[in-house]
Amino acid sequence: MKIGIIGVGLIGGSIALKLKQKGLATYIYGIDNNEQHLNEGIELQIINEKANLEEGIKNSDLIIIAIPVDAARKLLPKVLDLVSDDQTVMDCGSTKSGIVEIVKSHPKRSRYVAFHPMWGTENNGPKSAVAESFSGKAGVICNKEESAEDAFTLVEKIVYTLDMHPIYMNAQDHDIHTAYISHISHITSYALANTVLEKEREEETIFQLASSGFSSTVRLAKSHPEMWVPIFKQNKENVLDVLNEHISQLRKFKSALEKENYEYLGELISNANKIREILDK
Amino acid sequence: MKIGIIGVGLIGGSIALKLKQKGLATYIYGIDNNEQHLNEGIELQIINEKANLEEGIKNSDLIIIAIPVDAARKLLPKVLDLVSDDQTVMDCGSTKSGIVEIVKSHPKRSRYVAFHPMWGTENNGPKSAVAESFSGKAGVICNKEESAEDAFTLVEKIVYTLDMHPIYMNAQDHDIHTAYISHISHITSYALANTVLEKEREEETIFQLASSGFSSTVRLAKSHPEMWVPIFKQNKENVLDVLNEHISQLRKFKSALEKENYEYLGELISNANKIREILDK
Numbered sequence: 360m361k362i363g364i365i366g367v368g369l370i371g372g373s374i375a376l377k378l379k380q381k382g383l384a385t386y387i388y389g390i391d392n393n394e395q396h397l398n399e400g401i402e403l404q405i406i407n408e409k410a411n412l413e414e415g416i417k418n419s420d421l422i423i424i425a426i427p428v429d430a431a432r433k434l435l436p437k438v439l440d441l442v443s444d445d446q447t448v449m450d451c452g453s454t455k456s457g458i459v460e461i462v463k464s465h466p467k468r469s470r471y472v473a474f475h476p477m478w479g480t481e482n483n484g485p486k487s488a489v490a491e492s493f494s495g496k497a498g499v500i501c502n503k504e505e506s507a508e509d510a511f512t513l514v515e516k517i518v519y520t521l522d523m524h525p526i527y528m529n530a531q532d533h534d535i536h537t538a539y540i541s542h543i544s545h546i547t548s549y550a551l552a553n554t555v556l557e558k559e560r561e562e563e564t565i566f567q568l569a570s571s572g573f574s575s576t577v578r579l580a581k582s583h584p585e586m587w588v589p590i591f592k593q594n595k596e597n598v599l600d601v602l603n604e605h606i607s608q609l610r611k612f613k614s615a616l617e618k619e620n621y622e623y624l625g626e627l628i629s630n631a632n633k634i635r636e637i638l639d640k
Numbered sequence: 641m642k643i644g645i646i647g648v649g650l651i652g653g654s655i656a657l658k659l660k661q662k663g664l665a666t667y668i669y670g671i672d673n674n675e676q677h678l679n680e681g682i683e684l685q686i687i688n689e690k691a692n693l694e695e696g697i698k699n700s701d702l703i704i705i706a707i708p709v710d711a712a713r714k715l716l717p718k719v720l721d722l723v724s725d726d727q728t729v730m731d732c733g734s735t736k737s738g739i740v741e742i743v744k745s746h747p748k749r750s751r752y753v754a755f756h757p758m759w760g761t762e763n764n765g766p767k768s769a770v771a772e773s774f775s776g777k778a779g780v781i782c783n784k785e786e787s788a789e790d791a792f793t794l795v796e797k798i799v800y801t802l803d804m805h806p807i808y809m810n811a812q813d814h815d816i817h818t819a820y821i822s823h824i825s826h827i828t829s830y831a832l833a834n835t836v837l838e839k840e841r842e843e844e845t846i847f848q849l850a851s852s853g854f855s856s857t858v859r860l861a862k863s864h865p866e867m868w869v870p871i872f873k874q875n876k877e878n879v880l881d882v883l884n885e886h887i888s889q890l891r892k893f894k895s896a897l898e899k900e901n902y903e904y905l906g907e908l909i910s911n912a913n914k915i916r917e918i919l920d921k
Contacts, residue, residue, distance in 0.1 A: 549912035628865035631830035
């Protein structure tokens with residue numbers, strides 16, 4: 360199967376590597392505004408050749424859009440304008456309501472499958488791509504009833520080929536849940552980085568102290584604004600809702616400390632410990 | 641060298657394993673209120689035998705205290721009461737001002753070296769102990785001028801034997817910096833776990849979505865209250881200071897979203913990205 364990857368970066372590159380490895384992709388066209396990423400993609404044998412949008416789409420059975428969510432939302436209608444009923448288009452964006460909405464009435468809507476792989480790192484570009492990235496993770500397919508059966512079946516096959524397990528939900532629910540499970544983690548991590556950078560400004564050596572716990576909590580703060588501002592923008596209401604809840608949870612810790620109510624502090628921590636049962640099961 | 645480990649858990653156990661592996665510890669006495677940890681310690685060859693406090697101290701050249709900071713603060717004066725000028729005592733606590741203060745005027749103060757290895761995990765007990773835990777991490781020695789030179793030299797040798805690099809600072813500075821580098825990460829992580837648990841209460845399946853980013857940010861929320869309440873209690877003022885700053889940083893994200901000021905949101909994220917240079921250097 361010939362595949363066109365729009366956005367030869369971390370996600371697009373990782374998908375390409377895995378699909379080639381499993382033999383599902385026989386030829387991959389790379390489409391990207393970033394010439395360096397295209398060249399690296401060829402060098403790293405992620406793509407076979409670079410193509411412009413029209414050519415890449417024309418030659419591909421499956422088109423995978425793996426660019427920031429604002430750009431994807433603008434591009435998808437144009438891509439659908441160019442595809443026939445034998446072709447399938449999927450995206451990989453971290454927000455789903457906005458993109459699903461914009462193609463709702465598009466005559467080729469049924470050729471599109473809304474997808475979100477629940478994996479990412481703080482790194483970007485094709486050099487960060489790894490074939491095994493998605494193994495064991497969830498792959499969310501949204502509003503599957505709006506996709507043609509053959510298109511949906513193909514994307515489901517891609518999900519299994521990536522060694523992911525598919526989860527089905529509607530786009531609104533997806534955006535609520537990812538606000539909790541992914542988006543708020545990023546804001547927390549950014550804010551934590553800013554807190555430390557603000558206060559420890561003049562004492563660089565102190566970062567020698569940084570323990571693995573700190574690095575782990577602040578890891579996501581390395582993620583780029585080009586990707587994350589559009590996500591927060593598209594999922595504004597849900598993210599604000601969770602952010603307000605998070606601030607109020609932090610205030611409980613503040614209040615317990617201020618009032619020296621260490622029994623309450625212990626209860627807050629014991630409650631948080633329940634996350635272990637859920638994450639480890 | 642014979643070593644008495646008070647608290648055969650994650651930290652005490654990991655230190656014991658490494659010191660045995662390197663041949664520095666020839667015999668290890670385990671001292672613990674938790675009989676199960678002592679038995680597991682023998683089974684896992686972390687300790688050679690279990691002992692009560694008096695016996696264990698009497699037979700050891702070096703006594704390592706690795707118990708929660710409130711218990712350590714209570715126990716240290718009693719341990720110092722029992723040691724001679726040939727023996728050395730070190731602790732491993734995450735806060736240092738309180739414990740240093742309480743033995744300030746103790747006649748055997750100079751036999752004690754205040755230590756804090758900058759490593760830990762969300763797990764506990766001897767079964768979690770690993771010899772290589774500390775490799776490459778910082779080992780902080782506080783108020784070294786209050787320790788006898790031979791005691792300090794021995795603990796410094798322990799630090800190098802654990803493959804750590806020593807950092808020297810006074811206890812007050814240590815507690816300010818760990819509030820930023822370690823303690824706030826835990827509060828953030830606990831609050832994030834509580835946020836998600838609160839909101840996602842009725843939708844357990846949603847945790848299938850949990851991405852590696854979420855798991856990484858929330859990992860520390862598995863840490864037990866028995867260890868962490870005493871740390872927050874002993875470092876209350878510094879932790880509150882950082883927590884207030886952190887809440888005000890989160891409010892900046894909230895405000896940027898509410899006002900749809902995405903340029904400002906991008907600036908906040910770009911600033912947070914600077915943590916990459918610091919952590920990766």
